[in-house]
Amino acid sequence: MDTGDQAQRHRSRMQRKKAVVDATIAAADRDQGLLLVLTGNGKGKSSSAFGMVARALGHGMRVGVAQFIKGRNDTGEEGFFRKQPGVDWHVLGEGFTWETQNLARDIETAQRGWAVVREMLGDPSLGLVVLDELTYPLKYGWLELDTVLADLKARPSMQHVVITGRGAPEGLCEAADTLTALRDSKHAYRAGVRAQKGIDL
Ligand code: ATP
Ligand code: MG
Secondary structure (H helix, E strand, C coil), X not given: CCHHHHHHHHHHHHXXXXXXXXXXXXXXXXXXXXXXXXXXXXXCHHHHHHHHHHHHHHCCCEEEEEECCCCCCCCHHHHHHCXXXXXXXXXXXXXXXXXXXXHHHHHHHHHHHHHHHHHHHCCCCEEEEEEECCHHHHHCCCCCHHHHHHHHHCCCCCCEEEEECCCCCHHHHHHCCEEEECCCCCCHHHHCCCCCCCXXX
């Protein structure tokens, strides 16, 4: 085995690869407020969004969070982030539609909630806005997609927005700069494990 030859081949392959990577990095030279959509049935949408909240706070940015579906009020992220300076935390939704069982009230709650979001989307001091589980009020028709898209478009040019939730509507996916669909390959819940602190809540 000629290891000198092998090492040389590796070196030239890595040089070619570095040239490609460097060119790609050099080509992405703009700054812009991004719209991220995290959807799909797999676990990791909200926790990814809150990971970005931590990142933004670490950079001294101010962050707005709106939660549209209030399944529980004992999540670790709420307990932690609400206490942090620079976080503007709003719970705008109630339970799921099969919990509230009142369409008129669901619509009113969602619309009131969106008015709060609109203020955040008009506030250039917020570097990041997370709209957690926004896909549900859209899916159930409590909020108009066109209104939501127009307000997102009108936000400050350097403000990032992260939207989470299953079943993101097509128009929202099209508007996204970064779109991630998480796939559910396996979930411990189906093997009978209930939601675990630090992992699921
Ligand atoms: P997480 O908040 O853990 O990132 P998520 O935001 O991707 O999850 P949601 O649809 O908002 O997922 O559901 C929130 C809760 O449901 C979490 O406890 C999560 O672990 C659990 N969950 C997520 N995906 C699944 C799944 N495919 N099957 C069962 N439970 C799930
Ligand atoms: Mg979620």
